[in-house]
Amino acid sequence: MSTPERRPVEVVKAINGLEKVVLREIHGSSVEVYLYGAHVTSWKNEHGEELLFVSSKAIFNPPKPIRGGIPICFPQFSNLGPLELHGFARNRLWTFDDDPPPLPPDITNKVFIDLILRPTKEDLKLWPHSFEYRLRITLGPGSDLMLTSRIRNTCPEGKPFTFTFAYHTYFSVSDISEVRVEGLETLDYLDNCQKMARFTEQGDSLTFESEVDRIYLSTPTKIAVMDHEKKRTFLIRKDGLPDAVVWNPWDKKAKAMVDFGDDEYKRMVCVEAAAVEKPITLKPGEEWRGRQQLSAVNKLLDA
Known part of the structure; x- marks a missing residue:
């Protein structure tokens, strides 16, 4: 009996009838x-190991955003503006892009999809x-995952607009007490646990003993997240995204969230490529591009 063909891109019905695209x-x-x-x-590697964290209590029911994975924060990060928390892109229905950007020359052995979001009348009121x-999601050799965002101002009246942005990536880790983040040493950060006061990172690396909610400023293009128990390193490479957000809610905040398990903070850390401190302004016809590439290596590396 032959096994069913495993297609590289497949659209399936998933939780609560929502459509899901599977890339292989x-x-x-x-x-x-x-x-x-x-x-x-x-996001699974070639051994089938899950690399992202999604809460067991995540609510796959619009308009509630999904807790975990990689939510897209646009056109507003956090509550730093007039819109709902993290903007509206993460709880809108996207469609397949029928006019995608041209393929790069190194597309061999990569599988990808192109999605697009345009504002509805309700969005334009907000x-x-x-x-x-336009969002391209690419899965390449070595399990590398790349998200490339292109945002264009299509306003015909000649009005510029300004936005902030983040790829709100939840990494799956063995134990948050065994995790350290490298690449943020000596950098300034805004601490959301202390009313966005500005501090300078003093440690050789960032470790976790309590709630962390920080926006690191003018960060390098490469950041490493090391899971010592699993002997795994996540590498984040980013372009067009000068900031990096680091978040773990710890125990009290975890218990206060209905879509997050009480002890799940131990198994996740968010390290996010972002543009927050200096909002991006686009004039009519202008386009911004922001890219995040994620790699996972089963050994401990430095950034």
Whole structure:
């Protein structure tokens, strides 16, 4: 009896009837993306190990955003503006892009999808700016996962607009007490646990003993997240995204969230490529591009 063919890109019905796209790379790695929010909810390496954290209590029911994976924060990060928390891109239904950007020459052995978001009439009442947001999600050899965002101002009246942005990536870790983040040493950060006061990172690396909610400023293009128990390093490479957000809610905040397990803070850390401190302004016709590439290596590396 023959086994069913495993297609590199497949659209399936998932939780609560929401549509999900499954990408499979020839060496066995995979990515799952919900059209709701263009939300990556799974990233597995060639051994089938899950690399992202999604809460067991995540609510896959619009308009509630999905807790975990890689939510997209646009056009507002956090509550730093007039919109709902983290903006509206993460709880809108995206569609397939029928006019995607041209393929790069090194597309061999990569599988990808192109999604697009345009504002609805309701969105324009909340945020009166016309835009096109094109997102390419690419899974490459070695399980590398790349998200490339292109946001264009399509307003015909000649009005610029300004936004902030983050790829709100939840990494799956063995134990938060065994995790350290490298690449942020000596940098300034805004501490959301202390009313956005500005501090300078003093440690050789960032470790976790309590709630952390920080926006690191003018960060390098490469940041490493090391999980000592699993002997695994996540590498974040970013372009067009000068800041980096680091978040773990710890025990009290975890218990206060209905879509997050009481002890799940121990098994996740968010390290996010972002543009927060200096909002991005686009004039009509201008386009911004921001890219995040994630790699996972089963050994401990430095940034």
